[in-house]
Amino acid sequence: MAVNREKIINELSKLDVRGDETGLINGYGVFIQQLPAMIWTMFSERLTRAVSEEMLETAEWLLVDAAHECGYHTGYGIITSEEWKAVVEPMIEKAPEDVLHGAFAVFSAWGWAKAVVHELIPGEKMVIRAHDYYEADVVEYGRSGKMSAYTLTGVAAAFMDLAYGGEYDPTGATGLNTFMGQQTKGIECGDEYGEIVVTRA
Amino acid sequence: MPDNTLQMRHTFDRERCRHEINGLTSVLHCHHFASLTTQLANDCQLLDAKKLLAHCAEDTFYLVLTDYYRKNNIMGLEKRFRVGEQYFAEVGLGKLAVTYAGPYSGEVVLEHSHIDEGWVKKWGVTDKAVNHIGCGYVCALFAAAYDRNRREFTAFELQSIARGAAKSVIRVMDVTDAGGK
Numbered sequence: 001m002a003v004n005r006e007k008i009i010n011e012l013s014k015l016d017v018r019g020d021e022t023g024l025i026n027g028y029g030v031f032i033q034q035l036p037a038m039i040w041t042m043f044s045e046r047l048t049r050a051v052s053e054e055m056l057e058t059a060e061w062l063l064v065d066a067a068h069e070c071g072y073h074t075g076y077g078i079i080t081s082e083e084w085k086a087v088v089e090p091m092i093e094k095a096p097e098d099v100l101h102g103a104f105a106v107f108s109a110w111g112w113a114k115a116v117v118h119e120l121i122p123g124e125k126m127v128i129r130a131h132d133y134y135e136a137d138v139v140e141y142g143r144s145g146k147m148s149a150y151t152l153t154g155v156a157a158a159f160m161d162l163a164y165g166g167e168y169d170p171t172g173a174t175g176l177n178t179f180m181g182q183q184t185k186g187i188e189c190g191d192e193y194g195e196i197v198v199t200r201a
Numbered sequence: 202m203p204d205n206t207l208q209m210r211h212t213f214d215r216e217r218c219r220h221e222i223n224g225l226t227s228v229l230h231c232h233h234f235a236s237l238t239t240q241l242a243n244d245c246q247l248l249d250a251k252k253l254l255a256h257c258a259e260d261t262f263y264l265v266l267t268d269y270y271r272k273n274n275i276m277g278l279e280k281r282f283r284v285g286e287q288y289f290a291e292v293g294l295g296k297l298a299v300t301y302a303g304p305y306s307g308e309v310v311l312e313h314s315h316i317d318e319g320w321v322k323k324w325g326v327t328d329k330a331v332n333h334i335g336c337g338y339v340c341a342l343f344a345a346a347y348d349r350n351r352r353e354f355t356a357f358e359l360q361s362i363a364r365g366a367a368k369s370v371i372r373v374m375d376v377t378d379a380g381g382k
Contacts, residue, residue, distance in 0.1 A: 013213045013220070017229060022313040023290030023297070030231035031319045033293035034220070037228040039261040039334070043238065043254055050248050059245070066237035074231040110229050114218035132217040134226050 002093040005116070008105035011087045028077025037111075037134040044150055045138045060150065064181065067154025068161075072176045075158055076168045078106055096163035097122060103159050104128070113152050113194070123164045128156045130194040136187035143190030147183040156196045157181035177201055207287035208273070222292075223269060232319025239316060239331050251333050258337025259344075259351055262288075266345035278302060281346040289338065297335075304347060304375060308359075309339050311369035317362035331363045336371060343373050353377050 017034055019025050025032040044063050051059045078084055079099060088102040097120060104115050113133035120126050135149045157179045162168065165178035178201055185195035212221045220227050242250040266285055275281055282299045289297040295314040301307055311317070316332045336356040343354045356373045360366040 009215070009218065013215070013218075016211075017293075018209070019290040019293045019295075021296075023293065023295040024313055024315055024318065025293035028231070030233065031293070031315050031322065032229055032231055033235065033315050034222070034227050034229050035292055035294075036222070036225040036261050036265060038225070038264075039257050040228070040230070040238070042257040042260065043242075046253055046257065047241075047245070047248065047250060050253070051245075055247075059241075062237075062241045062244075066234050066241060069237055070231050070234035073233050077231075108218040111213070111218060111220040111226070112228060132219070134219065134228060137226070 003088070003091045003098050003101040003105065005101070005105040005108075008088055008091075008102060009109045012083060012106055012109035013111075015083065028074055028081050030074050030077055032074075037137070040151070041135055041138050041148070044135075045148065048146065048148075063150035064154040064157075067151040068158050068181075069154075069172060069176065071155030071158030072161055072172065073170070075103060075155070075162050079103060079162065100126065100159060100163050103162075107155065107159075112155065113149075115152065115156075115194075118195075124200065126156065126160055126198040128152070128196040128198070130187075130196075131192075133187070133194055136194065139188040144186075144188045146189075147186040147194075148188050149183050149186055149194045149196065152194060153181035153183050153196050157198050157201075160198045207269075207284050207291060209291055223265070225265065227292075232315060232322060235316055235334070236320050236323045236331075239320065239333060242333055243329060243331070255333040255337035255340070255356075256352075258334040259341045260337075262338045262341035263345055263351050266341060270345060278346055282342070285342040285346065294335065294338065297338075299342075300370075302343065302346070302373075306375065307343055307373040309342075309371045309373070311335065311362070311371070314362050314369050317369055320363045326365045327363050329364075330358045330361060332358060332361060332369060332371075335369070339371050339373050 092098045108114050113130040115128050115130040118127045118129040138148050160179035165175045169175040179198050180201040181196050181198045184197050185191040210223050242254040286297050296312040299309050320331050339356045340354040354373050355376045356371050359370040361369040
């Protein structure tokens, strides 16, 4: 594999992201914010702990869906950005597989998770392992019975959409949701790492 | 550097792949994520998830602002509001200005708003209030500036960019019997 993960993380974690004179951050074709992670984990945890058991699956699906759509559009913005062209693209020998490895290096550089592609069956299946991710912070003692890596799950599926789901569609009508993610392990549940299995939807 | 100028200490923990701003793990997200989370809050009426999202914002930013004021000895309303306005802009939430503030009420104007403009970019103008995160932020800002506690202020939009106005205007009101200190 030609992708130098360390180099990508070193280069792209240094990006200075801050609001301009309008207080907005325009980049990668989207508006970006850089908020304390706790606002998102607090919302997802309070929401999923407050809903009834019958509603839990729906609430979790909506949280994953928000990340899935975010990952699809922002992911496309990332892999077509100047930063990507300068740092990652020269390392790409085999697309889209190397693109996926590069994308997860960027994913780590952005602080979403320290995540790597553990297994990849092109066009069919991907297994992601994350040895640190902010969504695990909802548990500080003991282990939870509920997995909480909604963002990681959604974004992992989105990256497979971008790799194997056909041409990028800015409306999301096609291309998006051709894959789905399932969390199978979680640091918040006492596992050594978080694991997401992505398969065809 | 003047003490009403916000200082953001941004670090990256290479071992854990985490960004920290002033000691708190921070993460980049886009307007799609914020819009879909807001839509989820709007749709989940059984739980009043709009209030839940606003409270999550209030709790988060109350911690951010009170911690910053304490560590940097930021005293006085004007300095505290300036820091709060700068923080809002630095993290990409938009351009916020406190129009007036008193112990019982206040008003802020948003010339730009990530939540509103992101919503419009994604789905167009709406007839619903969407900036629950902004309202939570404003409650946190007033509570922190006045050395009050969380949930002592409430906020609601008088007009908003997402609903077609040129600017958003958020009114803040004291909700305690005790009033201001």
